[in-house]
Amino acid sequence: MESTTRPLYGGMVELLVPQSMTDVSDHRPVPDHQEVFSDGLTDQSLIVEVVELANEVREKGKREAALWHFKDLARANEATEATVSYVDTAFREHMLSALTPESSVTLLHGIQRVAKHRDDVSAANEVLICLCEATLPEHDTEILVTMNTPLRVSEGSSQFGQIRAPLTEEERERRAAQAVEDFKKIASSLKVADYRLFGG
Template identity: 35%
Template sequence: MGKMPEDLRAQRPLFGGAIVASFPLRFQDVSDIREVPDNQEVFVDPTRDESLIFELLELKTDVPDNGSATWFLQDLANEQDAEGTVVLEQSGIVQADGEQFRNNRPIITTAVGQMAVSKGRQGREAQNIVKVYLANLRLKNVATDVLITAYEPLLINSLSESAASVGAGLAIPAAESGCMPMAEVFKCAVSSFNVNDWSLFGGVA
């Protein structure tokens, strides 16, 4: 059986096309529905409550390159008031393809964690268990930390607003739904991430 149509991958424009990355078409651009900060691109599959976020941040020079993804993962957990955060795996520094970045090769690290988080303004009693995949691409030539974060729900709380759209309880594995697993979606987005227009980063040629 072939892949379902909504799982077809396509190169998607980010930040007005200045950056591109490939991931399945089932992920919809959230900015079509609500306002998203200028430094973020947010995509979601509402039928599975999975999301993929691209974020541009000022380079955190005090964070060491090795393990920077883990630092950002913990920072994210603190920001979201997450409980029981566990880092499941982390990578050392991965070399990127120089051609994609005009030989300004980013330093890439990745981390995968599990945490309990609530949606929006919901309280702790409505926390879902999610797996979070995070990549940090450090573009030092333009003093920018790029974060690529993917959220995969493992357990949906019956009190969570997500329960209305995807149902409460254990999330249905992607393979059973004919979808590309989030681990693959994440890898695909990270490996295909490409800067087309460096002027996005403040007039750098």
């Protein structure tokens, strides 16, 4: 993966972003709490969100909090299926930046079947979801980093033939493995350069 460190939120956060991805805000409005990048050839996307740490998340513990966000994303995507295949609650050990003393970082990946735009649910695509949930209790904040990688495009999807997608099971497995490794590098690069972002 060829990548470059990008300044986010006015330079207050830094993150590795694949060079194949462009800033979505150059083409359409993006909410202030988000930074969104996408690859037009593969429809792979990377989303960073800074959100208030809700009590319901705080009370769940690291593993359950990450699972909650995965399920919440599945609801937002109107996914017909959502299966978690991996959870690492000790990913903070792999971070290049220590974040805060009380911070915790959980890495998760799984599969969701999601219909694109106005497509019928019968035309849902298989998408690998990689999610990093960083909790900063001192600032009542969560930083969520999510990467979506299409692995199988339904023949009934409006994207069929429009994006570069794996055609065989072997290609899908290779794409998924590469995406997971790339995401680990991306997530481990997360750095808060200025904690005033959180209002402190």
